[in-house]
Amino acid sequence: MGHAGGLLADLRAAQGRGWVNQFLQEYRLNSSEGVALLSLAEAFLRVPDPETADLLIADKLGDADWRAHAGRSNSRLVNSATWGLVVGRALVGEGDQGPLRRLISRAGEPFVRQAVGAAMKMMGEIFVMGRTIDEAMRRMKKPENKGFTASFDMLGEAARTFADADRYFQAYVGAIEAVGSDAAAGHSVSVKLSALHPRYEVARRHECVPALTEMLEALAVQAAAKGIALTVDAEESERLEMSLDIIGTVAALPGLKGWDGFGMAVQAYGKRARPVVAWANGLDRIMNVRLVKGAYWDSEIKRTQVEGLVDYPLFTRKAATDVSYLAVARDMLAAENIRPAFASHNALTVATILEWAGNSRDFEFQRLHGMGDGLYERLVREQGYHCRIYAPVGGHRDLLAYLVRRLLENGANSSFVHQLAGERLSEAEILADPVAKIAAVGGTRHASIPLPRDLFAPGHRNSEGLDLSDVPTLEATVRAVNAPLDAAPVVPADSGAVTAAVDRAAAAFPAWSATPVGERAAILERLADLLERHREELMAICVQEAFKTIGDSIGEVREAADFCRYYAGEGRARLMPQELPGPTGERNTLHLDGRGVWATIAPWNFPLAIFLGQTAAALVAGNTVVAKPAPQTPRIAARAVALAHEAGVPQDALILVPGGPEVGAALTADARIAGVAFTGSTATAKRIARALLEDDDRPIVPLIAETGGINAMIVDSTALPEQVVADVATSAFRSAGQRCSALRLLLVQADVADTVIEMLKGAMDTLRLGAPGDPATDVGPVIDRAAYDRLMTYRDGTRERWLKTVAAPGEGLFVPPTLIRLDRVEDLQQEWFGPILHVATWDAGTLSETIARVNAKGYGLTMGLHSRIARAAEVAEAEAAVGNLYINRSMIGAVVGSQPFGGEGLSGTGPKAGGPHYLYRFCTERAVSVDTTSAGGNATLLSLDEGGI
Helix, strand or coil: CHHHHHHHHHHHHHHCCCHHHHHHHHCCCCCHHHHHHHHHHHHHHHCCCHHHHHHHHHHHHCCCCHHHHCCCCCCHHHHHHHHHHHHHHHHHCCCCCCHHHHHCCCCHHHHHHHHHHHHHHHHHHHHCCECCHHHHHHHCCCHHHCCCEEEEEECCCCCCCHHHHHHHHHHHHHHHHHHHCCHHHCCEEEECHHHCCCCCCHHHHHHHHHHHHHHHHHHHHHHHHHCCEEEECCCCHHHHHHHHHHHHHHHCCHHHCCCCCEEEEEECCECCHHHHHHHHHCCCCCEEEEEECCCCHHHHHHHHHHCCCCCCCECCCHHHHHHHHHHHHHHHHHCCCEEEEEECCCHHHHHHHHHHHCCCCCCEEEEECCCCCCCCHHHHHHHCCEEEEEEEECCHHHHHHHHHHHHHHHHCCCCHHHHHHCCCCCHHHHCCCHHHHHHHCCCCCCCCCCCHHHCCCCCCCCCCCCCCCCHHHHHHHHHHHCCCCCCCCCCCCCHHHHHHHHHHHHHHHHHHHHCCHHHHHHHHHHHHHHHHHCHHHHHHHHHHHCCCCHHHHHHHHHHHHHHHHHHHHHHHHHCCCEEECCCCCEEEEEEEEECCEEEEECCCCCCCHHHHHHHHHHHHCCCEEEEECCCCCHHHHHHHHHHHHHHCCCCCCEEECCCCHHHHHHHHHCCCEEEEEEECCHHHHHHHHHHHHCCCCCCCCCEEEECCCCCEEEECCCCCHHHHHHHHHHHHHHHHHCCCCCCCEEEEEHHHHHHHHHHHHHHHCCCCECCCCCCCCCECCCCCHHHHHHHHHHHHHCHHHEEEECCCCCCCCCCCCEEEECCCHHHCCCCCCCCEEEEEEECCCCHHHHHHHHHCCCEECEEEEECCCHHHHHHHHHHCCCCEEEECCCCCCCCCCCCCECCEECCECCCCECCCCCHHHHEEEEEEEEECCCCCCCHHHHCCCHHHC
8 A cells, every 4th residue: 555655646746747637637527528528529620621610619618617617727728728618618609699709700710610629639649649650759759758668559440441451551560660760769569450451350250360360470570570569459359269369370470489579468357358368378489468457348338238148248347347457467477478568557556566576577567648647757767667658649630539438448437547636535545455345345247237138127128149259159150040941831821811810810809808918918028038049040030031141130039029028018017007087986097908900011121020029019908910921031920920829829819821912901901900010111001001991881990100211311520430431331231221220311511521432432342242141241132033123223223323332242132232422312212122322412501401301301210410519419309300310320220118110201100119109009098987976975085084184
């Protein structure tokens, strides 16, 4: 504690020295002002047009209380900056009619814009060592860096295109050349494998691992020849085993045996950190190992939840990561073949390592450039310890994602840096033993981070996913989905079979409707369990019958299970009789009962999830169901119905009637059908609606229709292009574009259109078309010959407007993903249900008008917006006439219970599937009013005592 207290004092002294430290201390992430500055820094420098830049400034500065910070800091520079923010708020936050706003209307905005730009570049200089490697090396020679060495990292997130990857590779080559020109300085280079290949994914490991191994070998050979060190950075946990394969292969190269400069980073938040260090120690060579707390904690938590995995690959408590760090550090100090590097800004961690190491200096510390000033200066300059600065190199525009990541890590409430900046915590509290903290909670996970299965508790259990980043799991899944299916055909029904099915369902209705809703719900929950128990079989049918990729097939089974469990929970919560208020002597009750026989008509693009979703909702509401699957996908529907019967649904309460349009027409024409749930085309939905009204003697029955859309994504110049391109590729081309929610029309602000489109074209080059049962496949075949011919005819007719297309296999129904340029929003008149994306531009300052032009098409299913301006999101939320609006994310993959799905206008009737209002549509409401005084007086009223006086 004594050594740690001394380091803490050094750190706190440093906090008071530099204006940068004081600025970051004043504007922490637990304040709206800190968040505003972070958001502004993340986006401002990439905005090319002044109009959007002004909107961004107004958005981020306009609402925060900068005046509350005025004069509080000990730094004149911080106080001056704060007064600049106060003035900036005045310029942008008074509304159009404010007197100061009018005064500076012509000169003020450029002034503020230039001032903010200068401030953002200054923030960039804080965290980036240099814009070029030469500049960074010169900066390392400044007095403040005396005694320190650097590990230079070329800024940039993961490559999105092969051109990105080549550019990053050349940047690494240049960095090694430059650092090697002064090898005696002791600097090194860090490499991100994800920057060297745009598809660094387990599913593409047979492609990316050899390519990355070759590139890393070339860099390692170059570094060895120059006499400098090279470290491979750590990345997300799903890439860990691939990275070890690559690193292990390069480490074993005979030509590198005498070189002791090769190294890797290990993240202590990962539960596999200790085994990884043991693996590195067993490589029969010296390995430099950089131990870090970890950089992807929040995204790892979300990925695990989204994929429904069994448990997290990392620790959910900060203190547990600290304990892991110390345990791994002890292993590293004891390892024979590891040269340790301990990256930390935590005084207690550093003090502990110093105590364990004793008099040894055969290790180094590391810190981030711009962070942890004061912690290591005395150790390096007076006590002979070695500390390396992790030093990002790149343009200020490249800083964005890096800056946000570093500030989020170090600004989190639980981080040491954040605690250090606070004035409320004592030295003892800041330096509390993390082992004691974890022991105090019994080693349990964080209470606010439930296991993925409990994500939606207490409503329903989350469906189970598969960890396809685990190679054995992936290989077993590939074998299962490609195994031959039972060849038994599903015989289409005829009109007589349809009539007989309705006869049986009508006869079964009274008993099923009288079954308590709790029992009906329990049956659906058993069905969900059966779906997961037969997951591989169901996935195999999806792959081979519906041509779904492996990832989409997992999603299909999970969504079907989610529907069953969600509607079971909703049934219990919402369908019980409800007592209503009324005058004394009267009992009023509202009952929700089944309507009768429902027809559910499902599409081929979600042949299990939507088929069962519609059916499960009708069943739990007390209806019997005659279910018609799409003619292309009867086998998966038949298996689903068989499992429903096994779960306890009576044979006559759910009857399958496979077949084509004639079967659907016969079903909807039967006057005994009490409601129709349909998912498919708008034209078919209209035909069904007309059929339900043709017979004047027929009751008026509900139609729930979810149809298609001309779904647009709007992108402004504040959006991060890399994120936009990833979300566009997912939204437009996943599932071969055969989702109702798929992106059809990309609208990019004209000022950044060329950049975004060029990157998107590069990302399209990384797409793999192939068999759906191949895990490397991104885009499989379309559903049938009719769909193929329709799409290819349209595509071929637009050839002169193609911006990009990709090669497709010579055999099979593969429609090449194609990007088509439009002059105007209005040029796209209808939905094209395949991997065809249209792109047009819009002008800055016309967001409302652009949304209105999309609304004017009459469809209203999904819309996307990519913008860092919060007011832009508010405009879209207020004005977009769509059922599902997605902001700064992809537009597909609605989750049951989280994103209820369904459109309006030409895109459907509502209510939304997977939402809290869906079951009501399947019910009839019956109110019962009873006069309880009819037996001779109001006994309740007459028996009241005098307590109310």
